[in-house]
Amino acid sequence: MIGLLRGTLALRDHDEVIVEAAGIGYRVAVSPDTSASLGELGQQVLLHTHHHIREDAQTLYGFDTVDKRRVFEGLISAHGVGPAMGMAIMSVFGPEELAGILATDDINALCLVPGVGKKTAARLLVELKSRLDIGDVTTAVASTEAVGDQPADARSVVRQALAELGYSAEEIRSAIAAVPPGDDSSALLKAALRHLASGV
Secondary structure (H helix, E strand, O other), X not given: OOOEEEEEEEEEOOOEEXXXXXXXXXXXXXXXXXXXXXXXXXXXXXXXXXXXXOOOXXXXXXXXXXXXXXXXXXXXXXXXXXXXXXXXXXXXXXXXXXXXXXXXXXXXXXOOOOOOOHHHHHHHHHHHXXXXXXXXXXXXXXXXXXXXXXXXXXXXXXXXXXXXXXXXXXXHHHHHHHOOOOOXXXXXXXHHHHHHHHOO
16 A cells, blocks of 8 residues: 655646656646645655555545545545545545534535535534544644634635625635635635636
């Protein structure tokens, strides 16, 4: 099983990258935020990987942190959640955001994931609470929010702001996927609004 991949970023596509290591190019499925975190082509990168093996295929899923890989593995252990849905969830929510959703039973937030309706979201809330170890993350989120009442995750602030402005779930997904990594919710909101205004 391949659990870690270090090499040169040789190619970046929409939802995958190729990392060259010892003359071999490994195709790795990644979420938009992980792809953006890897930097420019030609740079040395490190990905924490989940090696998914089926009878007809083998796929590497890569993450820029161990926590993201652990959350992904927790997601795909839930009934009815395959790697595609796991990556869809990880593309919309980071570990801290997901912890907050599970802690507050936020069905509407899970419905922002493509292909997840309210019935599926309700089932996922129950399943994921029993499969994801969110205690430490939830505590960290709560303590961070208690200091100056500042939300722990800037993207969740942007998501909520866009929803309050009347944007659809699809528009919010597109905007969140387009904004660069960062912790400044104001800057991220401006980037999201610019993306929506561009009509891309």
